[in-house]
Amino acid sequence: MPKSIVVDPEQTQSAGRLAFAAVDLHAYATPFADEVEARGGAQLRAVLRHMMIIREFESMLASFKATGAYAGIAYLYKGPAHLSIGQEAAAVGAALGYRAEDHIYGSHRSHGEFIAKGLAAIDHLDVEALEAIMAAEQGGAVRDAVAHGPGGKAHAERFLLFGFLSEIFMRSNGFNGGMGGSMHAFFPPFGAYPNNAIVGASAGIATGAALHKKRAGSSSICVAHAGDGSTGCGPVWEAMNFAAMAQFDRLWADKGGLPILFFFTNNFYAMGGQTIGETMGWDRLSRIGAAVNAASAHAETVDGTNPLAVADAVARKRALLVAGKGPALLDVECYRYSGHSTTDVNAYRSREEMKAWEAQDPIALFAAEMTGAGVMDAAEVEAMRADVAALIEGVTRLAVDPAVAPPVDVAGDPTLIGRKMFSDQDITLGGPIEGLSPEGSATFRQIKRKARFGIGPDGPLSPLRAVTIRDGLYEAILHHMTHDARLVAYGEECRDWGGAFGVYKGLADFLPHDRLFNAPISEAAIVATAVGHALEGGRSLVELMYGDFIGRAGDEIFNQMSKWQAMSAGVLKMPVVLRCSVGSKYGAQHSQDWTSLVAHIPGLKVVYPATAYDAKGLMASALSSNDPVVFFESQRLYDKVEQFREVPEAYYKIAMGTPDVKREGSDLTVLTIGPSLYPALAAAEELETLGLSAEVIDVRSLVPFDYAPVLASIKKTGHLVVMTEANERGSFAMTLAANISRFGFSDLKAAPRVIGAPNWIVPGADMEDTFFPQVNDVIDVVTSEFYPSKRVNKRGIRNWDDRDLAKHGL
Amino acid sequence: MSTPLLVPQLGNEITEAEVTEWLHAPGDTVEAGEPLVMITTTKMAMELEAPVAGVMGAIVLGEGEIAEVGATLTVIETA
Numbered sequence: 001m002p003k004s005i006v007v008d009p010e011q012t013q014s015a016g017r018l019a020f021a022a023v024d025l026h027a028y029a030t031p032f033a034d035e036v037e038a039r040g041g042a043q044l045r046a047v048l049r050h051m052m053i054i055r056e057f058e059s060m061l062a063s064f065k066a067t068g069a070y071a072g073i074a075y076l077y078k079g080p081a082h083l084s085i086g087q088e089a090a091a092v093g094a095a096l097g098y099r100a101e102d103h104i105y106g107s108h109r110s111h112g113e114f115i116a117k118g119l120a121a122i123d124h125l126d127v128e129a130l131e132a133i134m135a136a137e138q139g140g141a142v143r144d145a146v147a148h149g150p151g152g153k154a155h156a157e158r159f160l161l162f163g164f165l166s167e168i169f170m171r172s173n174g175f176n177g178g179m180g181g182s183m184h185a186f187f188p189p190f191g192a193y194p195n196n197a198i199v200g201a202s203a204g205i206a207t208g209a210a211l212h213k214k215r216a217g218s219s220s221i222c223v224a225h226a227g228d229g230s231t232g233c234g235p236v237w238e239a240m241n242f243a244a245m246a247q248f249d250r251l252w253a254d255k256g257g258l259p260i261l262f263f264f265t266n267n268f269y270a271m272g273g274q275t276i277g278e279t280m281g282w283d284r285l286s287r288i289g290a291a292v293n294a295a296s297a298h299a300e301t302v303d304g305t306n307p308l309a310v311a312d313a314v315a316r317k318r319a320l321l322v323a324g325k326g327p328a329l330l331d332v333e334c335y336r337y338s339g340h341s342t343t344d345v346n347a348y349r350s351r352e353e354m355k356a357w358e359a360q361d362p363i364a365l366f367a368a369e370m371t372g373a374g375v376m377d378a379a380e381v382e383a384m385r386a387d388v389a390a391l392i393e394g395v396t397r398l399a400v401d402p403a404v405a406p407p408v409d410v411a412g413d414p415t416l417i418g419r420k421m422f423s424d425q426d427i428t429l430g431g432p433i434e435g436l437s438p439e440g441s442a443t444f445r446q447i448k449r450k451a452r453f454g455i456g457p458d459g460p461l462s463p464l465r466a467v468t469i470r471d472g473l474y475e476a477i478l479h480h481m482t483h484d485a486r487l488v489a490y491g492e493e494c495r496d497w498g499g500a501f502g503v504y505k506g507l508a509d510f511l512p513h514d515r516l517f518n519a520p521i522s523e524a525a526i527v528a529t530a531v532g533h534a535l536e537g538g539r540s541l542v543e544l545m546y547g548d549f550i551g552r553a554g555d556e557i558f559n560q561m562s563k564w565q566a567m568s569a570g571v572l573k574m575p576v577v578l579r580c581s582v583g584s585k586y587g588a589q590h591s592q593d594w595t596s597l598v599a600h601i602p603g604l605k606v607v608y609p610a611t612a613y614d615a616k617g618l619m620a621s622a623l624s625s626n627d628p629v630v631f632f633e634s635q636r637l638y639d640k641v642e643q644f645r646e647v648p649e650a651y652y653k654i655a656m657g658t659p660d661v662k663r664e665g666s667d668l669t670v671l672t673i674g675p676s677l678y679p680a681l682a683a684a685e686e687l688e689t690l691g692l693s694a695e696v697i698d699v700r701s702l703v704p705f706d707y708a709p710v711l712a713s714i715k716k717t718g719h720l721v722v723m724t725e726a727n728e729r730g731s732f733a734m735t736l737a738a739n740i741s742r743f744g745f746s747d748l749k750a751a752p753r754v755i756g757a758p759n760w761i762v763p764g765a766d767m768e769d770t771f772f773p774q775v776n777d778v779i780d781v782v783t784s785e786f787y788p789s790k791r792v793n794k795r796g797i798r799n800w801d802d803r804d805l806a807k808h809g810l
Numbered sequence: 811m812s813t814p815l816l817v818p819q820l821g822n823e824i825t826e827a828e829v830t831e832w833l834h835a836p837g838d839t840v841e842a843g844e845p846l847v848m849i850t851t852t853k854m855a856m857e858l859e860a861p862v863a864g865v866m867g868a869i870v871l872g873e874g875e876i877a878e879v880g881a882t883l884t885v886i887e888t889a
């Protein structure tokens with residue numbers, strides 16, 4: 001309870017001066033001879049070799065992009081090549097500091113980090129473990145593609161490089177089945193988790209991954225690899241704060257901050273904007289650590305041209321993280337020799353600057369150290385370089401060969417990619433978690449006393465006497481929380497307050513902080529961490545207080561939560577349920593129905609129940625699903641009692657995707673989305689008095705959607721109205737109307753009609769009735785457009801001229 | 811003198827609340843501001859405090875009973 005932490009005015013108002021934990025700059029000073037002594041020649045040779053592998057690998061891509069050929073191999077590579085030539089020491093040094101079980105998340109420029117992490121894992125793991133990993137990957141197909149050559153660890157290296165390159169070339173046997181490519185590659189068995197094409201996106205995802213590690217009691221860490229440019233991204237700041245929340249130390253039973261390292265590869269530029277002197281306020285990137293917490297996030301600036309300086313810093317940060325002192329931040333300075341991409345003409349940097357950094361080439365510097373210390377001689381360095389070139393050439397020959405690395409056959413199987421969007425898997429719950437009983441909770445007992453059906457002899461019961469939508473949600477969530485220890489729920493004001501609309505009311509009485517907690521006002525971090533937590537094997541239930549705040553988590557919902565299952569060709573699962581309430585009475589920025597916006601994005605399941613029975617059953621399905629679900633809940637309906645059927649006390653599920661006939665009729669079909677169900681039902685009652693029988697169908701889910709019940713209905717009625725509270729333009733209601741026109745054209749006697757909200761702002765509380773479709777609007781439409789002989793002008797407000805409004809952008 | 815403890819007005823849409831738990835029993839001596847009873851509306855659960863110091867009277871509305879805003883839950887007797 002935050003109640004246990006008293007905000008004492010005497011303390012807050014005491015005068016003083018804040019001090020900031022000092023941030024070290026380039027503190028590494030270990031003589032090379034000492035490193036040789038401590039690490040031994042073999043490890044240092046591996047460091048040099050790994051840097052050379054990355055350099056050669058990326059030079060190969062550069063050569064394909066620039067000339068269409070490499071080492072006499074002609075190939076047209078059309079995809080992205082964000083190269084990190086010059087930055088190899090940062091990647092290899094970091095990997096030297098990690099353990100195989102540490103998980104890294106990367107950026108658009110993460111080839112080096114991926115290869116370095118993979119090679120380090122190969123060094124750490126024994127041959128037996130490697131063979132098991134290679135056997136498990138695509139039934140051994142990648143292993144077999146590179147079978148020719150030396151065995152053991154050398155085979156594993158070819159496996160790594162081929163699986164990666166094949167992925168970059170988007171071949172079917174790439175590590176992500178060709179669905180990820182250069183900027184989204186990953187290979188979990190080596191601890192290389194997704195890279196990300198959205199600048200800074202990995203910060204939040206890796207933070208969620210670290211949340212999972214903390215909850216699992218793991219002694220390994222997660223790393224967000226990001227560029228200096230990403231320090232301008234709001235979601236990165238949100239992630240750093242989330243990772244540093246005071247509650248981990250002050251309220252959680254298992255104390256300690258999240259085991260996450262924010263690793264900024266600082267090459268001083270974004271694409272063409274210079275961070276240090278132009279676009280950022282910091283003079284040293286590491287300074288931003290001071291904004292995170294009193295420890296300045298243990299920030300340090302280190303020399304990213306020296307792999308051993310990086311390894312030293314990473315190892316020290318790692319030790320802090322494992323000891324529960326996270327988060328940590330590293331500013332790893334280095335320089336990118338290659339352009340941002342192959343179209344970069346370096347218009348933004350001077351020749352002098354580039355020349356000065358050439359002298360800092362990490363591979364040349366390290367080779368010189370090695371020869372200087374007598375670990376290798378010049379001839380050995382050259383032999384190593386030649387050997388590496390042969391390795392890359394060999395792997396490249398295989399990866400361009402369609403017989404060895406077959407392209408993804410989308411022409412032959414046109415819906416192949418579509419089938420990767422959802423895993424369509426459900427978990428089965430085990431028994432109740434021991435020691436976690438809601439019996440002591442007053443809310444639990446209160447709901448137990450309620451009637452399971454909301455209509456009494458005198459009409460609808462009060463929401464205190466019968467089960468409501470809020471209670472339906474609560475019961476499904478309670479069941480999952482008490483039967484699935486992997487499930488974690490959080491969001492703004494979720495714990496003691498019970499969520500702004502009370503769905504979690506009373507859960508804080510018996511759920512520990514690591515199962516239900518208050519998140520900062522960081523919608524991006526809330527969703528991004530939910531994604532990372534789920535990618536690592538957790539299950540996430542997160543809440544945006546209002547659907548209107550979806551914009552604040554746009555990338556996280558639209559690019560991350562939605563896409564990773566497909567971009568991983570099904571390797572990753574995304575059990576995230578994102579609850580969004582749809583508001584009312586608070587005007588333009590708190591009352592919008594954004595279901596259409598979300599349904600537009602491929603890869604998200606979208607539900608919007610309107611009854612207690614449906615809310616409970618759909619929430620149980622959503623929480624059982626391994627697919628991401630955006631779960632909309634109308635604030636106007638939270639108190640709605642069930643009026644169609646008994647809500648079972650026992651746990652049950654309703655499959656997502658099945659519309660439900662709520663009222664049968666024969667003259668017209670009203671298909672409703674969300675709360676429109678209720679005006680539709682009232683209109684149906686009134687139409688009955690005019691001799692018209694309306695069938696009312698509640699979509700319940702927008703994605704997936706089974707058209708069959710609706711088509712069966714219009715076969716009978718010949719008329720369709722689709723009702724939504726979303727703005728009509730581009731709405732899901734329009735999609736439904738268009739598709740039903742097509743699928744059921746011969747059954748329709750008139751064009752379907754969408755009755756939605758107009759294309760302007762939601763007005764304030766007293767004017768809402770003019771915005772959301774009302775009973776009279778339905779009656780006007782039905783009697784004027786479908787049954788003119790029954791025309792009664794109810795003077796619904798909606799008889800405006802849609803074509804004229806469209807001309808004016810409305 | 812006796813001072814009643816009433817179900818408070820809790821926002822313009824809430825008309826009733828349910829008693830979920832009595833934290834004191836009749837005859838208990840209570841301080842002003844001491845939590846006496848937990849009530850819940852559809853949205854939130856809250857503790858109601860003793861309006862004055864004194865001895866708690868009979869429980870008018872027991873656990874599980876639903877009361878309108880303004881209803882008396884108990885009274886506090888002061889000397």
Ligand SMILES: Cc1ncc(C[n+]2csc(CCOP(=O)(O)OP(=O)(O)O)c2C)c(N)n1
Pocket residue numbers: 108109197198199226227228229230231267269270271340
């Ligand atoms: C959210 C977002 N904005 C912009 C871009 C386009 N973009 C790709 S890389 C890049 C520069 C990133 O700079 P930095 O973080 O320093 O990484 P670096 O490229 O230097 O490795 C930009 C602006 C993007 N991919 N994502």
Ligand SMILES: [Mg+2]
Pocket residue numbers: 227228229265266267268269270
């Ligand atoms: Mg940069």
